[in-house]
Amino acid sequence: MDAAAPLLEVEDLEVEFRTRQGTARVLDGVALSLQPGRTLGIVGESGCGKSMTALSIMRLVPVPPGRIGAGAVRLKGEDLLQASEKRMREVRGKDISMIFQEPMTSLNPVYSIGDQIAETVRLHEGLSRRDSLDRAIEMLKAVHIPAAERRVREFPHQMSGGMRQRVMIAMALACRPSVLIADEPTTALDVTVQAQVFDLLKELQEKTGTAIILISHDMGAIAEMADRVMVMYAGRIVEEAATDEILESPKHPYTRGLIACVPHMEEEPPPERGALTEIPGVVPALTDLGSGCSFAPRCDHATDLCRSRAPGPFAVGADHRAACWLYDEAGAA
Amino acid sequence: MTGAETQGGGADYLLDVRDLKVHFRLPRRNVLTPGGTVHAVDGISYRVRRGSTFGIVGESGSGKTTAALAAMRLVPVTGGSIRLDGVEMTVLGGDALREMRRKIQIVFQDPYSSLNPRMRAGAIVREPMDLMDVGDPAERDLRVAELFDRVGLRPEQAALFPHQFSGGQRQRIGVARALATQPELIVCDEPVSALDVAIQAQILNLLRELQEGFGLTYLFISHDLGVVQYICDDIAVMYLGEIVEQSDRVSLFTLPLHPYTWALISAVPSARRRTGGQDGRVRLQGDPPNPIDPPPGCRFAPRCPFAVDRCHREKPALREVRAGHLVSCHLVGDDCVPPHAAVAGAC
Numbered sequence: 001m002d003a004a005a006p007l008l009e010v011e012d013l014e015v016e017f018r019t020r021q022g023t024a025r026v027l028d029g030v031a032l033s034l035q036p037g038r039t040l041g042i043v044g045e046s047g048c049g050k051s052m053t054a055l056s057i058m059r060l061v062p063v064p065p066g067r068i069g070a071g072a073v074r075l076k077g078e079d080l081l082q083a084s085e086k087r088m089r090e091v092r093g094k095d096i097s098m099i100f101q102e103p104m105t106s107l108n109p110v111y112s113i114g115d116q117i118a119e120t121v122r123l124h125e126g127l128s129r130r131d132s133l134d135r136a137i138e139m140l141k142a143v144h145i146p147a148a149e150r151r152v153r154e155f156p157h158q159m160s161g162g163m164r165q166r167v168m169i170a171m172a173l174a175c176r177p178s179v180l181i182a183d184e185p186t187t188a189l190d191v192t193v194q195a196q197v198f199d200l201l202k203e204l205q206e207k208t209g210t211a212i213i214l215i216s217h218d219m220g221a222i223a224e225m226a227d228r229v230m231v232m233y234a235g236r237i238v239e240e241a242a243t244d245e246i247l248e249s250p251k252h253p254y255t256r257g258l259i260a261c262v263p264h265m266e267e268e269p270p271p272e273r274g275a276l277t278e279i280p281g282v283v284p285a286l287t288d289l290g291s292g293c294s295f296a297p298r299c300d301h302a303t304d305l306c307r308s309r310a311p312g313p314f315a316v317g318a319d320h321r322a323a324c325w326l327y328d329e330a331g332a333a
Numbered sequence: 334m335t336g337a338e339t340q341g342g343g344a345d346y347l348l349d350v351r352d353l354k355v356h357f358r359l360p361r362r363n364v365l366t367p368g369g370t371v372h373a374v375d376g377i378s379y380r381v382r383r384g385s386t387f388g389i390v391g392e393s394g395s396g397k398t399t400a401a402l403a404a405m406r407l408v409p410v411t412g413g414s415i416r417l418d419g420v421e422m423t424v425l426g427g428d429a430l431r432e433m434r435r436k437i438q439i440v441f442q443d444p445y446s447s448l449n450p451r452m453r454a455g456a457i458v459r460e461p462m463d464l465m466d467v468g469d470p471a472e473r474d475l476r477v478a479e480l481f482d483r484v485g486l487r488p489e490q491a492a493l494f495p496h497q498f499s500g501g502q503r504q505r506i507g508v509a510r511a512l513a514t515q516p517e518l519i520v521c522d523e524p525v526s527a528l529d530v531a532i533q534a535q536i537l538n539l540l541r542e543l544q545e546g547f548g549l550t551y552l553f554i555s556h557d558l559g560v561v562q563y564i565c566d567d568i569a570v571m572y573l574g575e576i577v578e579q580s581d582r583v584s585l586f587t588l589p590l591h592p593y594t595w596a597l598i599s600a601v602p603s604a605r606r607r608t609g610g611q612d613g614r615v616r617l618q619g620d621p622p623n624p625i626d627p628p629p630g631c632r633f634a635p636r637c638p639f640a641v642d643r644c645h646r647e648k649p650a651l652r653e654v655r656a657g658h659l660v661s662c663h664l665v666g667d668d669c670v671p672p673h674a675a676v677a678g679a680c
């Protein structure tokens with residue numbers, strides 16, 4: 001089904017940060033591929049490199065202290081890591097746009113929301129003032145902001161959190177980008193509003209065919225939105241597969257823990273409750289990752305091999321890969 | 334100070350709140366704009382059984398935190414009664430209030446900002462004992478070491494500063510501090526919301542273990558229904574300062590009666606329901622309204638898909654429709670059939 005050439009392809013991305021504690025290996029061999037109209041979910045604990053993956057694609061990693069050491073980010077075949085800064089300014093907002101966790105940090109408080117959306121459109125498409133304002137109104141309608149003609153003149157602080165998040169989406173989609181990166185787009189919102197935002201993203205994706213990268217720490221949100229899931233741990237992809245496949249048969253011990261440790265809301269809760277499954281310990285410091293599997297200190301199955309050599313990704317099913325020695329065909333397990 | 338005034342069918346209620354109101358008067362910004370009144374908590378009643386966990390859920394701004402802070406007398410109470418262990422808290426002052434406050438402690442949401450960055454972890458845990466004059470200094474040191482052990486920290490970590498701990502460890506320090514004065518009731522205000530799911534499970538297990546060990550009672554605030562369902566025995570759903578539904582955990586999720594509760598439950602993204610599509614689900618339109626001078630009638634009416642004329646005029650009373658299951662909605666009949674029954678399918 002995914003036979004067509006990918007829209008976006010990331011290959012073997014390496015990102016490092018120089019810190020006082022030493023060099024932090026923030027991304028190590030991250031690769032992904034995205035088809036038009038599809039949604040890829042990225043999950044993992046805080047600090048595992050989800051946002052950094054997004055920033056690398058947009059080429060917004062702060063350099064220094066950061067450094068993209070290796071890899072490629074191909075958009076319709078063009079390697080963005082080799083593109084000029086001028087070209088990147090065209091790409092951002094037009095081909096790839098991003099919505100962030102906290103809308104207030106990316107909306108400018110002193111301009112009306114209409115001006116902000118129109119500005120993006122003028123910049124990228126060279127539309128007239130009149131036309132770009134019309135586009136802004138059209139976008140506000142598309143994200144279901146009531147009385148868009150009037151609201152277009154309002155300022156961010158006059159809106160609720162849910163509305164601001166919808167304005168962010170309107171702005172991100174105003175130039176009809178082919179890729180939308182949504183980094184924890186609903187974390188700050190109530191569940192009822194979060195559900196509205198997700199419905200909206202799905203609806204707009206159906207209309208425009210935009211491909212979405214959804215970053216979240218919430219497996220439930222990913223399950224609802226994504227076709228494919230990538231699980232990250234300490235800067236690496238530890239497992240990836242179609243969403244149903246990963247939910248039904250997670251392979252990597254970390255993915256299993258991640259799914260098992262969340263108390264799921266049941267429609268008919270059992271009267272008795274046992275203890276929750278825990279993943280013991282904490283994520284390692286990225287400055288001293290050593291050469292073994294970085295999950296080894298928290299893993300029940302860790303062996304000497306795990307502690308000395310990092311496992312490569314192994315095929316564990318149809319289009320399903322896990323980076324764990326348990327699945328080494330050669331029979332290390 | 335006796336438990337003699339505890340009421341009701343043999344059950345032992347540690348906290349008994351009646352018709353609690355907390356209103357905040359907003360100052361007038363200029364002569365033209367009238368100052369409003371925020372009806373943050375507007376006449377809620379609930380009782381918490383000793384040794385149990387009572388959950389409060391609801392959207393941002395519905396009054397969850399204010400309701401809990403009022404029980405600790407940390408915000409001015411506009412009206413109503415709060416009995417802790419049979420003692421009326423609203424009229425206490427001075428030493429008597431201080432003594433009662435020892436029995437009730439709080440764990441905050443944000444383990445990053447709720448700990449003083451310049452104090453060592455041991456001193457943070459010890460501070461409430463110092464403030465409330467619990468035991469002598471040697472006993473306090475001993476207790477700090479004991480508490481560190483109980484919450485899964487090593488005693489030598491008492492010498493470290495908050496920034497030297499991970500988020501989950503910091504929340505353990507917060508829990509140890511709350512336990513220091515041997516309270517009976519611990520208010521947990523979104524204690525795991527800021528934590529990664531892996532760490533969240535560790536803290537939830539710890540809270541349950543401590544409850545069993547010390548017979549603690551929790552007032553647990555959260556917007557995460559999965560967490561609430563797991564940890565709470567009884568649950569109140571708040572909307573705009575009022576309790577709209579209340580019941581034990583099994584009954585609430587199996588048979589949600591208030592349309593708002595139903596909407597809340599069906600909005601939770603869930604791996605289990607993945608293939609179910611939109612069946613039996615509802616999307617609320619609009620945003621949560623403003624608690625300044627709320628509308629007459631049912632406060633949920635502006636967003637309720639089932640609202641009829643009467644809802645906009647007349648306020649529904651919270652009433653018991655099944656054993657221990659209370660709801661305030663005009664359209665829930667005595668037969669316990671909620672208005673969403675026709676659409677709800679799986680619910």
Ligand SMILES: Nc1ncnc2c1ncn2[C@@H]1O[C@H](COP(=O)(O)OP(=O)(O)OP(=O)(O)O)[C@@H](O)[C@H]1O
Pocket residue numbers: 017018019024026044045046047048049050051052053062065217286
């Ligand atoms: N300016 C910086 N200097 C040093 N390290 C950095 C810097 N920015 C990010 N990092 C590190 O890069 C790693 C990856 O960060 P990233 O923001 O991608 O995490 P994340 O998965 O998005 O986490 P979260 O869920 O908390 O948003 C983290 O461990 C972080 O400490």
Ligand SMILES: Nc1ncnc2c1ncn2[C@@H]1O[C@H](COP(=O)(O)OP(=O)(O)OP(=O)(O)O)[C@@H](O)[C@H]1O
Pocket residue numbers: 357371372373391392393394395396397398399400556624
């Ligand atoms: N000191 C105060 N002065 C004025 N208004 C206040 C004050 N404290 C709270 N409020 C208002 O009272 C209402 C209830 O607030 P509260 O913090 O109890 O809500 P909550 O349910 O805990 O929300 P959240 O989920 O966001 O924590 C809100 O509208 C809030 O703005």
Ligand code: SF4
Pocket residue numbers: 252253254293294295296297299300301302303306307311323324325326
């Ligand atoms: S490689 Fe070894 S340590 Fe790493 S996850 Fe697999 S079994 Fe555990």
Ligand code: SF4
Pocket residue numbers: 591592593631632633634635637638639640641644649661662663664665672
């Ligand atoms: S009383 Fe009316 S408006 Fe309120 S919840 Fe019931 S049906 Fe909806």
Ligand SMILES: [Mg+2]
Pocket residue numbers: 050051052183
């Ligand atoms: Mg991030």
Ligand SMILES: [Mg+2]
Pocket residue numbers: 397398399522
């Ligand atoms: Mg609160």
